[in-house]
Amino acid sequence: MSAELKIAKQAAREAGQILMKYFRGIFSVRQKSPDNPVTNADIEADKYLKSQLLGSFPNDGWLSEETKDPESSVRLSKERVWIVDPLDGTKEFIAGRPEFVVSIGLVKNGDPILGVLFNPATDEMFSADEDEPSNLNGRVLAISHAKLLSESTLIVSRTEERNGLWNPYRKYFKNAVVCGSVAYKLASFADGRADAFISLNPKNEWDVCAGDYLIRRAGGIITTRTGKPIVYNQPNPHIPNGIIASLPNLAPALLLRFGR
Secondary structure (H helix, E strand, O other), X not given: OOHHHHHHHHHHHHHHHHHHHHOOOOOOEEEEEOOEEXXXXXXXXXXXXXXXXXXXXXXXXXXXXXXXXXXXHHHHOOXXXXXXXXXXXXXXXXXXXXXXXXXXXXXXXXXXXXXXXXXXXXXXXXXXXXXOOOEEOOEEOOOOOOOOHHHOEEEEEHHHXXXXXXXXXXXXXXXXXXXXXXXXXXXXXXXXXXXXXXXXXXXXXXXXXXXXXXXHHHOOXXXXXXXXXXXXXXXXXXXXXXXXXXXXXXXXXXXXXXXX
């Protein structure tokens, strides 16, 4: 295990303890933008993660959902950048559902080289780096083996499901599983709990970076809906077309139906 992975896992676990102080308890909520809440738990965990990760690796860059990025040129000049969401699944956290994670990714020249996702409510620690395969609490992850789209299980966003976005598409799949948190869905796919994950809505780098690496190391494929791999640490970290994560054999059919 690299020093980076060891420190990232420890930081994720301790940030998770911060989140659990507030989970199903008392916390403050404000709207950063319409339907985009943030809590004081997000902010406290973010500050802790930044202190631990940049404190240990001061020459690296930093990109986080909860840290203002007024001088992106600083991180853009760095070879390595930590891409972090201290609480992915804020809506689930607020609702008291145990579908949220601390998400930590590390990229080098735009490519992920480490991923850590920790769900403190379920004590699930997903992790991988260049020396350690994708694993859940030490158990090596394996993607599923569906051969046809019609036999596959899709994991979908609770928000997209609630808004009816998937109603026209359910016929293409055997089953659909609803779950919160983009990062947690990516980890669940990497663990073989579903055969594909598609986001029809835009995403951001911090939503997907750690999960992207877990999927790659587990043998899956993840791209934008244009079919291109995601390159990280961009001047604008927005991923406008959504994403597709799938088994390699299902990727062509999914891009045909859901690509843009």
